[in-house]
Amino acid sequence: MMQRTTRRRMALISVVVALGIAAAACGPAEDPPPAGCPGSPPDAITSTIVNRVNSDRAARGLGGLAWNARLACLASEWSNYMAGRGTLVHRDLGATINSPGFGAYSGLAENIFVGPSNMDGNTIHTAWMNSPPHYNNIVGNYDSIGVGWARGPDGRIWATENFGRHF
Numbered sequence: 001m002m003q004r005t006t007r008r009r010m011a012l013i014s015v016v017v018a019l020g021i022a023a024a025a026c027g028p029a030e031d032p033p034p035a036g037c038p039g040s041p042p043d044a045i046t047s048t049i050v051n052r053v054n055s056d057r058a059a060r061g062l063g064g065l066a067w068n069a070r071l072a073c074l075a076s077e078w079s080n081y082m083a084g085r086g087t088l089v090h091r092d093l094g095a096t097i098n099s100p101g102f103g104a105y106s107g108l109a110e111n112i113f114v115g116p117s118n119m120d121g122n123t124i125h126t127a128w129m130n131s132p133p134h135y136n137n138i139v140g141n142y143d144s145i146g147v148g149w150a151r152g153p154d155g156r157i158w159a160t161e162n163f164g165r166h167f
Contacts, residue, residue: 030070030104030166037069046072046147048121049161053138053145056129060139068164070101071146075160078112082160083152088114091160107165109137117155124149124159137163 041047054064078091093108102108111134113124128134142163149159 031101033069034073034101037073039069040067041072041147045121045124045149045157045159049125049147049159050145052122052125053161056125057139062139063143065142065145065163068144068146071144071162071164072148073146074148075110075146075162076148076150078110078160078162079148079150079158082112082114083150083156083158086152086154088112088158104166105164106167107142107163109140109142109163111137111161111163113157113159113161114152115157115159117151117157119157124157128161137161141165 038046041050050065050067057064074091074096082088090110090112093110096102097105097108111128113127115124115127128138138161140163142165144164144166146162146164147159149157152158
């Protein structure tokens with residue numbers, strides 16, 4: 001009788017430990033994105049960039065990146081910020097990943113761009129692919145993407161591509 005009780009306790013402990021390990025491996029759940037963040041690429045430029053990223057990743061044997069509304073809002077906000085100030089500058093992603101709403105991420109990366117008013121998604125993506133640091137982000141160890149762009153007062157296009165890796 002005692003052996004049976006001990007075995008049951010050990011089995012129960014094993015199940016509890018296994019469930020704890022599985023839950024920890026999943027990492028924190030992602031918070032819902034802020035209201036108004038697009039649930040899918042909202043326009044032709046954005047759609048083209050996302051499709052080209054996933055096509056280029058597939059050509060290299062890499063998995064595609066899932067559209068992420070939170071990253072899209074982050075990218076749109078940053079593109080608007082740069083366009084409004086006329087300054088091409090990276091966001092502090094170290095501060096971003098430690099801010100509310102980003103607890104489910106173990107890594108973030110960013111590509112930024114400014115170009116003439118006649119740029120389209122293909123041209124923007126090609127520019128990023130031809131730049132080694134931007135290329136490295138596109139083919140990097142990420143699982144999600146958000147893209148946003150803005151037109152500055154002078155007509156130029158400012159674009160941001162944010163990449164995320166979940167725990």
